[in-house]
Amino acid sequence: TDKKDILALIEKAETTHELTKDEIVALLIDTEYEAEFFAAADRVRRMYVGDEVHLRGLIEFSNTCKQNCLYCGLRRDNKKVNRYRLGPETILDFATKAKSYGYRTVVLQSGEDEWFDVAAMVDIIKKIKELGLAITLSVGEKPREVYQAYRDAGADRYLLRIETTDKALYEKLDPGMSWDNRVKCLQDIKELGFELGTGSLVGIPGQTIESLADDVLFFKSMDADMIGVGPFIPNPDTPLAKEAGGTFELSTKVMAMTRLLLPDINIPATTAMESLNPQGRVLALQRGANVVMPNVTEGEYRQLYLLYPGKICINDTPAHCRSCITGKIQGIGRKVAETHGFRVKRA
Numbered sequence: 001t002d003k004k005d006i007l008a009l010i011e012k013a014e015t016t017h018e019l020t021k022d023e024i025v026a027l028l029i030d031t032e033y034e035a036e037f038f039a040a041a042d043r044v045r046r047m048y049v050g051d052e053v054h055l056r057g058l059i060e061f062s063n064t065c066k067q068n069c070l071y072c073g074l075r076r077d078n079k080k081v082n083r084y085r086l087g088p089e090t091i092l093d094f095a096t097k098a099k100s101y102g103y104r105t106v107v108l109q110s111g112e113d114e115w116f117d118v119a120a121m122v123d124i125i126k127k128i129k130e131l132g133l134a135i136t137l138s139v140g141e142k143p144r145e146v147y148q149a150y151r152d153a154g155a156d157r158y159l160l161r162i163e164t165t166d167k168a169l170y171e172k173l174d175p176g177m178s179w180d181n182r183v184k185c186l187q188d189i190k191e192l193g194f195e196l197g198t199g200s201l202v203g204i205p206g207q208t209i210e211s212l213a214d215d216v217l218f219f220k221s222m223d224a225d226m227i228g229v230g231p232f233i234p235n236p237d238t239p240l241a242k243e244a245g246g247t248f249e250l251s252t253k254v255m256a257m258t259r260l261l262l263p264d265i266n267i268p269a270t271t272a273m274e275s276l277n278p279q280g281r282v283l284a285l286q287r288g289a290n291v292v293m294p295n296v297t298e299g300e301y302r303q304l305y306l307l308y309p310g311k312i313c314i315n316d317t318p319a320h321c322r323s324c325i326t327g328k329i330q331g332i333g334r335k336v337a338e339t340h341g342f343r344v345k346r347a
């Protein structure tokens, strides 16, 4: 592809929000016009979702997991992890505090932990809903009836990354799990009326640029409402300890491509991006992102929810993170939203 073609592709993405797989690959591998590419994603972000940044308070309520994903520090075979579970009262307390910081959404995230059965989760969801908060769940694969029960209890959104659309690679990295079942879960989540969040890990061993292009096309085909993309960061206590990991640049490129092709969705500047680059979230907000998920987990639990080394904010308090992230957002001329921040479909 020559220079004029790259600029023409950026313009096509910005104006039509449609690209072929080959065109996506050409833009992902180009290094010469990255600035123009990111600027186009930033314009699309501004035109479709505006300058407001939505903050979602993240509660990491259990680091116990029955799965064994090769990349993740919480995998069940990692015996070095001190496992914890927050009780329902503590979860509710953190949610109440999240509200006091002005957050309009809490994200309940955990490993796949059966200790929280359907009745327990339904109870927690109902109580948090009474606070007037929107709820995002990120608790893994469940049967449709379980998703239905969470939805009936009032949960608004669900995050379940596909991680990679390369089925063989997925099943290699997530032993015992089925890629088809993960897609089935995403379909169930969408059909049940949740806002659907998915996304990918960028830079997992064996992943190609072509497969990243497939990921973005998959997000579009699923009509995802939120996409979280982040670099894979190798964890020394996992089988992928010695792998190279993803880069900040490539993960923001995949994110910017997602903004260009799914212009009206919510896209977080992810924690893993900032863990690789001290300006990572601000840069991501200027390359297509419009959401940040500050941690509202308190005390020692933050250190124990260690997916990868170098995770930011593990020694900071929720109050500190609140003022830190507000300062960063205002520092680039953006403002913190005061609404619940649901997707407003415009595409």
Ligand code: SAM
Pocket (backbone or CB within 6 Å): 071, 072, 073, 074, 109, 110, 111, 112, 138, 139, 140, 141, 159, 160, 161, 163, 200, 201, 230, 231, 232, 233, 234, 235, 272, 307, 308
């Ligand atoms: N257990 C639930 C699940 O897997 O969907 C939710 C929690 S899981 C820790 C959330 C996300 O963390 C995963 O979807 C994965 O993309 C990400 N993650 C895990 N290990 C990681 C690593 N080493 N580097 C970057 N992200 C990682």
Ligand code: SF4
Pocket (backbone or CB within 6 Å): 065, 066, 067, 068, 069, 072, 073, 074, 075, 076, 110, 111, 112, 140
């Ligand atoms: Fe468990 Fe999620 Fe980590 Fe996989 S990514 S080991 S399901 S917490």
Ligand code: FES
Pocket (backbone or CB within 6 Å): 294, 312, 313, 316, 320, 321, 322, 324, 325
């Ligand atoms: Fe936690 Fe900046 S957001 S220290």
